[in-house]
Amino acid sequence: MKKTFLISFICLFFDQIVKFFLLKFLNVGESVIIIKNFLSITLVKNTGAAFSILRSHSFLLIILSVIVLLSLGYYVIKASDIKRYEYVIYGFLIGGILGNLIDRFIRGAVIDYLDFNILGYEAPIFNFADICIVVSMFLLLILTVGDDKNEVSSR
Numbered sequence: 001m002k003k004t005f006l007i008s009f010i011c012l013f014f015d016q017i018v019k020f021f022l023l024k025f026l027n028v029g030e031s032v033i034i035i036k037n038f039l040s041i042t043l044v045k046n047t048g049a050a051f052s053i054l055r056s057h058s059f060l061l062i063i064l065s066v067i068v069l070l071s072l073g074y075y076v077i078k079a080s081d082i083k084r085y086e087y088v089i090y091g092f093l094i095g096g097i098l099g100n101l102i103d104r105f106i107r108g109a110v111i112d113y114l115d116f117n118i119l120g121y122e123a124p125i126f127n128f129a130d131i132c133i134v135v136s137m138f139l140l141l142i143l144t145v146g147d148d149k150n151e152v153s154s155r
Contacts, residue, residue: 001077003084003088004076004088004091004094005094006091007088007091007092008094009095011091011094011095011098011099011128011129011132012098012102014128015096015099015127016099018128019099019103019111019113022041022111023111026041027043028044029042029043029044030042030043031115037117038116038117039114039116041114041115042115042125043112044111044113044125045108045109045110045112046109046110046111047108047109047110048061049061058104061104062101062104065101066101069094069098072090072093076090089136090136092133092136093132093137093140095129096128096129096131096132096133097133098129099128099129099132100127100129103129110129112125113125113127114126114127114128
């Protein structure tokens with residue numbers, strides 16, 4: 001359990017420190033090319049969730065985030081059958097959710113900055129907290145599907 005909260009703190013710290021410096025040195029809408037035609041740092045404020053869905057519904061997104069955080073925290077503290085790697089996955093998930101939640105509270109919007117252009121496709125701009133959330137959800141999905149397959153094959 002302690003590992004989960006340590007990992008959450010590390011993810012949260014990294015997320016917030018990057019956003020702090022970007023806000024200090026860039027204006028919203030400003031872009032810096034890192035790798036030409038591939039990666040830029042473009043500072044934007046996102047009032048919605050992924051791909052800007054639920055734009056301008058910050059209160060709802062805050063409530064949902066708090067509910068998910070409380071549920072995850074309770075689960076991590078109370079569950080007795082969590083494997084070590086699951087603590088890491090939940091740490092990433094909690095850290096990512098907290099990173100974006102803090103942005104909503106303090107800045108009124110999530111700060112996004114990773115701007116990829118992949119073979120001419122402009123991907124939605126995102127941040128480190130988003131990476132933590134997506135990676136952890138992907139790993140949880142793999143674990144869930146893997147557990148289901150093991151359960152079926154053991155019958």
